[in-house]
Amino acid sequence: MINIDQKQFPRSSVFIGELESLNDRFIVAQIKTMLNNFGDEYVTFLEKVLFLANTSKVSPVDSILDYTTVFLREQVRFQQTDSYSHESFDEVYDEVYNNPDVMEGFYLDGLLLTQACWEIHYHIHRFFCNHFLPRCKGKAQGLEIGFGHGLYLYEILQQCQNKGWARCVIYGLDISEYSLKYATRLLKQSFSEDLFILKIGDIQNELNFPEQSMEFGLMAEVIEHIHSPDQALLRMRHCLKSDSPLYVVTPMNSNAVDHITNFQSIDEIEKLIISTGFVLETKEVFSVKQFQPESKDRTETLCAVFRAL
Template identity: 30%
Template sequence: MSKNAAALTEKTLPDNVATLIDIILEENPMHTSFIDGALKHVSDEELATLDKYLDFCQSKGQNLPYMADSYLTIVGDTFKEQIYFMKHKEYRHKTYADVAGHVYDDEDYMNKYMYGLAITSFLWPNHLDMGRLFVETVPRDRGGKYLDIGPGHGYYLMKAMELGSFDEFLGIDISEASIKQTGAILDHFKPEFKDKFELRLMDFLDATELEAGSFDAIVMGEVLEHVEQPDVFLKRIAELSKDDGYIYITTCINAPAVDHIYLWRTTDELEKMIEGTGLKIKTPLRLPYEGKTLEESQEQDLSINVAYVLEKE
């Protein structure tokens, strides 16, 4: 018998969230202690936001069993990749071509992946903490141009519209499914921004028309580990940012997933790369594997999540 959401917490869970968790636990009772920890970490306000996000998904025809399945697809696929990583000490795939067909270009899979990933932003403690750093640091009173590289589900681009005062927003994503999801979340939550944003379906490195030194904010969440040359992405970000621009990135170390192709084994390795690209780390957030220290996570090849506020050198 699986436990239900209400039995795990004294919090009053919003209806969509309670149903979503009930379905997740019924399908995967082994996930109970993880969800128990997640519910301790997430605030009532964040749960209310997740509930609204689930309302939006349902308005687009994605019912709660589909959303639970999307989340469990990430959990299950990540677990398979963790087993591979423990055995081989390498990610299974190394190039964009290895993953494009079954991830970015597969609309059904990509849709599930992005909906599931948005849910992890609330239920996975490390993802929640990275999102909190973004919410705390994204400038409130700065106008100008905002760039999101790989917006995916679009939640953080929507959040930037809610929190900031930017005049123009550009999202660039290589996957058509992501571009559609981002368009849908912005239309739903921020219809008043209709004429202020543009979404382009392309590889970020092909956006050569973008003007150097023209962006007030550049955000790139969970993209670097998906690309073959992360240093080239970082150099291009340094080039596109204004001298005092806000730059926020997240990525991960020893964190296998179906489409992770660039592996860093330590935070030092990654941070040396960042600092060799014309960028400086202003605020680091290094989040070890649950229950381990950073050193233990590195020694035992366990996943570490990182988020950084960066500045130009």
């Protein structure tokens, strides 16, 4: 049984208690490990994620369980077929990004909650906080493609607020109107609306920002969702000033319901990004097996900060 301070972490206490009552292995095992390894740092983050989640339609426990089991169903299929479930962007757009039952049902909340419930995602988030956030300086203007639930934008704005930076304007572009609605709600809980500008758009078609207008960029879990990652990276490069950092997270062998492009190796992903006008500054590669050695899940994820040439 996991014991945490109910007064200090009320949401986490209820959430973990409900998960434990269902099964002490499924997800709970990962939460236990993160609590043991990171203590209050971890549970403070879990509490924040639960505060940010939209629990009006589906409980956080159901969101994380539905998101996790849908992902695992696809991973089982990937093990059996060695190919992703979807090849067509339009098909995924109709079934996922433009489907309120999925996006507002379990997808956005579930994906947000994985940041604190899946070890691999928690480590990726720590990488972001340790290696990319310090590169987002005061008065800078940045752009995130595929902001999804909006947690990265939240972290950047929170840093600006904590450091007393007057203005750190961030732009966000996402394909889904439901992401726009979700992330706007999430950010408005804590920040003034003039600090962020979120829009619907498709980086596969165009990116309407002036050349060299941005001082940092984010493309976290984006290029595996589209058909021509190189074109998207070139569009992002066009918007970034030279020497600006670009944060990239890209998994391989990870058959999420909306992934259409798989990569043969982490090296292939790195070379692709470098070929579009970036140099690698720092990286870590995280795999499910690293955290669960017995797992048959072959997911590996490149987590890196590149610099625009």
